[in-house]
Amino acid sequence: MKKHLSLLSLLLIKFGVFAQNPAPAAPQSKPIALVGGTIHVGDGKIIQNGTIVFDKGVITAIGDANTSFDKNATEVISVAGKSVYPGIIAPAALLGLVEIGSVRSTFDQAETGQFNPNIRALIAHNTDSEVIPTVRGNGVLIGQTTPEGGIISGTSSVMEYDGWNWEDAALKKDDGVWLNYPALIARQFSPEEARFVVKKNDKYIEQKNELQGFIADALAYSEISNPNPKNAKLEAMKGLFDGSKKLYIRTNYGKEIIEACQMAQKFKIKNIVVVGGEEADLALDFLKTNNIPVIVSPTHRLPNTSDEDVWNPYKLPNRLMKAGVLTGMFYTEEFYKTRNLPFVAGTSAAFGMDKEDALKMITLNNAKILGIDKQVGTLEVGKLATIAVSEGDILDMRTNKVSYAFIRGKKIDLDDKQKRLYKKYVDKYGIGGK
Incomplete structure (x- = not known):
């Protein structure tokens, strides 16, 4: 037995087990x-x-x-x-769901199919991820583990970036359902033209009708006191109608923002959050009047059109906050770059925003939007x-x-x-x- 234990110890040292997180x-x-x-x-x-x-x-x-x-x-x-x-609080994060960007088997952020509100991202959250400690080192200590893919991706949860397992790490379970609103226009890279081109989405009406049909079914189901048999997908949507869950809508363009929010309001969805909002300033009055918060895309990006002010992405957060819209910020690029969230928020301070307001975006404002401001x-x-x-x-x-x-x-x-x-x-x- 001693001989075997000694051999095992040598193997562990050889393969670097003692250099884990x-x-x-x-x-x-x-x-x-x-x-x-x-x-x-x-x-x-x-x-x-x-x-x-x-x-x-x-x-x-x-x-x-x-x-x-x-x-x-x-x-x-x-x-x-x-x-x-x-x-610092990172909304719309993939930390814990993706480990190595080039290894498909380490991806756990999306399911097949278009409508998956019953998919709970928190049970896939990997507390042993080697990426999470690199993010903590920049002060990002809380994140919203968020699903991707399809039209309705699933349900997110807010996690602390420390714990033995997802049960330990969960700060707020199942806080909201994520919707990728069908785009009116799509910005795609054209290999023939070697540039990004904007094209009309020919399937927009079809996708919008399919989405509205699913939400209408969910609303009708929520009004049944004791459904039998139970439908897992429609059960997961119930919280949107009683206000216990938020609907996070990923959308960027001004017209899409208004259409998406109005559709949600038509189906009596109480708490709506716009995520992305690259043209949220075009829907400013609507957002303010309807008290809809925005988790805005980071500042370090190019504007959407060639005739836009190149500094618009840097100025947008300040415009939203000055107009009275509750504004948070997330990081959209590779999952491991979530550590850069404080820096993209800080850059907005160079374009009119007070530095403490820039900090507020990724602390208090993000906490309010995620419904955890009583705790952090x-x-x-x-x-x-x-x-x-x-x-x-x-x-x-x-x-x-x-x-x-x-x-x-x-x-x-x-x-x-x-x-x-x-x-x-x-x-x-x-x-x-x-």
């Missing part, structure tokens, strides 16, 4: 106080030389340097010269201690260097595969920094 953090065992840092509350307020205290995963005190707490019973961490932020999104007494401490401005890729992160008060190990590879080759070649 850090284990999920242990629950907070004693009060912790972060003292001396600049606290960005997340609602626009800033506390210089501040103190934040949390115990059992919940914030118990926050204020300036005079904030009192039991120093003998508390682990005191000096964060002088650093900035303290609420954990700002640093307030009674909320969960989900906190990121950065050496500098967390919205600036030059100074975003997260030195501490806490999820529900649990101190997160910020090691990840990329840092280990960096250290490996710095040690080998004797170059670079620490």
